Amino acid sequence: MAYAEKRGTLWRARWEAPDGRLASKSGFVTKNDALAYGRDQEAAIRNRTYVDPRASMTLTEWVNIWFPSLDLELSTLDNYRYFIEVHILPRFGDWELRALEVAPEEIVKWERQLPVSQRTAREARSTLANLLNDAIPRYLSVNPAARRRGKGRKGLRRIEDAERSAKVWASPLQALLLAERCALLSGRDLEFILVITAAYTGMRWSELLGLQPSSVRSGLLQVSWKLYELNGRFYRGRPKDGSIRPADSPPFLDDLLGRVRPQRCHCRGEGKWCSGAEYLFLTPDGAHFRRSNFSARYFRPAADGWYPGTNAKAAAPVLVDVSGGFPGRPVPAWPAAEPDKPFAPPTGRGHARLVDLDDGRGRCSVCQRTQMLRGDGTLIAHDAAGGRCTGGGQAPAADVPLACWSPLVTGLTPHGLRHGHQPMMDNAGVHYVLQSERMGHEVPGMRGTYAHPTQEMRDTLLAALPRLWNQALAERARLAARSPVCVLDELLRPFGGELT
CATH class of the missing domain: 1.10.150.130 (Tyrosine recombinase, N-terminal domain)
Structure with missing residues (x-):
């Protein structure tokens, strides 16, 4: 029990600390003040809020x-x-x-x-x-x-x-156009399939990177692992908050994932670090996608229509060659035009002939590069990538018709595709319980304890996603009946360029 004792002209409070020793505090003017302080400390011990006055730590x-x-x-x-x-x-x-x-x-x-x-x-x-x-x-x-x-x-x-x-997200058509642009920037169909998978499953970026062939079955993706980048390395772990879950896969997504040829990564880590295995989504050289590189090279240019600037160079618009039709194939970046300043396109040997320079140069119809013309206006033989280009005696090829990609969804991130999957399910009337399972969220309270996704819920989802996919394809076909991306070009054929 706390008590007070006289110390000269002042009083000292004493009480028993949790470790059994007597604790004290001096300097009280009256006995009652000292007793009140000691009793407060005993109350703090009972309430587990006690702070030892002798404890001192930086x-x-x-x-x-x-x-x-x-x-x-x-x-x-x-x-x-x-x-x-x-x-x-x-x-x-x-x-x-x-x-x-x-x-x-x-x-x-x-x-x-x-x-x-x-x-x-x-x-x-x-x-x-x-x-x-x-x-x-x-x-x-x-x-x-x-x-x-x-x-x-x-x-x-x-x-x-x-x-x-105000999180930016993408509609089904925007996701399709974004996937097409990413594939054109990379030169592969894989990036198209990666973006579509993210948009129609709501998977996190790290979960997409962790997809292995064993995780993909007919009508189902098993989300059991993630690959997270940390200081240039990748470690393998369970999904965020332990959200291991099945993700129902519609037939069109099964078809796209079936086109992916798994590769084995070159990682040689130990413990939690990736030690090397087969994955669906890897770079051409067998490495894992780094979020920053994927964003700068593909995602940001596709969404914003601009290559992001760095400390070494300024931001530049995405130029495309539209001679092959919509949406155009990307060509090497040019600097952006500045107001009130004359624009000077890149010149010299090795630059693609994209506009009429009128300075004695022309685009070779064989190697498609800018070269000096002879006095009669034809091309002389010249060095080119991969060897010597004959080019002699030929007239220069016509200039390349250029355009710039307009912004698609400014500020969109890979996580924004996950945000866009939620409205897909809301508009389709998918039950909240199945939505939570698919997004890897936990349903709170008793509702989460006793609620379970049913087959009827899954059937509603699997009927809605193909409908949204086909509508997006039809809208894309209305813009242009063909695509430079091989897999999308094949998917557009049944629509014939008409909105259905």
Whole structure:
């Protein structure tokens, strides 16, 4: 039982700590103040919110205890390590935990002054809140990094909510056109099949990369594994939140996946890292798709109509040769035109002859490259890729008709295809329980305990997806009856260019 004892002119509170030792705190003016404080500590012990006043630890010391105890995905641990080492410890590493508790405004100020985007700053503070939350109640009584409800400008919160709800997604026709463009940029049918699979299954990017031949059966895709990229390597793990699930596959998707020839990757990892196996979706050289490379080379140009800029070069529009019809085959990128400045197309040996330069050059009809003309306006023999081009005595070929791809779905990401699959199911009247299973989500509460997808639900889904697919093909055929992508060209033939 707590009691008070006189210490000179002041009083000291005494109470029994959880470890059985007597704890104390001095400096009280009256006996009643000391008794009240001691009884408060006993109440905190009963409520498991007690903080030992003798315990003292810096944030760095606590991180060295907390971080090794985590059992999380490798990618999550890597994100935590980044925020802790780059943003949190340089500012608060030498602070004692109690000092943070009495100065929460310092954490708010730190978040606002971080030289990063607002989203990254919020994630850094969330990481700090997570690590401090586990220090309660031994070292802290409250979490100074936790965000208090009702604080901050309401307008900012509403803007953040609106931005989250404005996620860009693709309709079935947009997904089809996007898949066609990706295939044209890569020169393979595989990228077409990859995008269509993402759009019509709602699978996550890492789950698509982890698809193996054994996961594909007639009418069913078994989503059991994922491949996640981390620092240039890939580790194999279970889907997010353990969402192992079947994904019903309509006949048209079975047909597309049946055209894929599995390859064996070149990974040689150990443990969780990919050690090498057969997968459906790999690059031409047998490597796994890296999200950033796939986005920069195929997805962003296909969705935005522009190649993304880098530190070394500016963004450029996607130029296409439309001599073969819609939507045109991509040609080497040119710099973008600038207002009030004369545009100068690339010139010189080796550049494709795309416009009339009127400078003594012409496009060779044999190798299709720009070369110098003879005095009589014909082409001389010249070096070309793969050997010597005869080209002598021939007149230059006509200029290539050029166009630029217009934006398809500006800002779309691979995850946006997953967002687009949800409206497909909503519009088709697919039951919520089957939707949750297909997206890898858990149905909360008792409804999730007793609800199960039925065959009737699956039949509704398998009837709706082919209908949406055929409608998208018909709309695409209305734009042009043929396609430069071999697999799509074959699929368009039954529609004959007419909307049905």
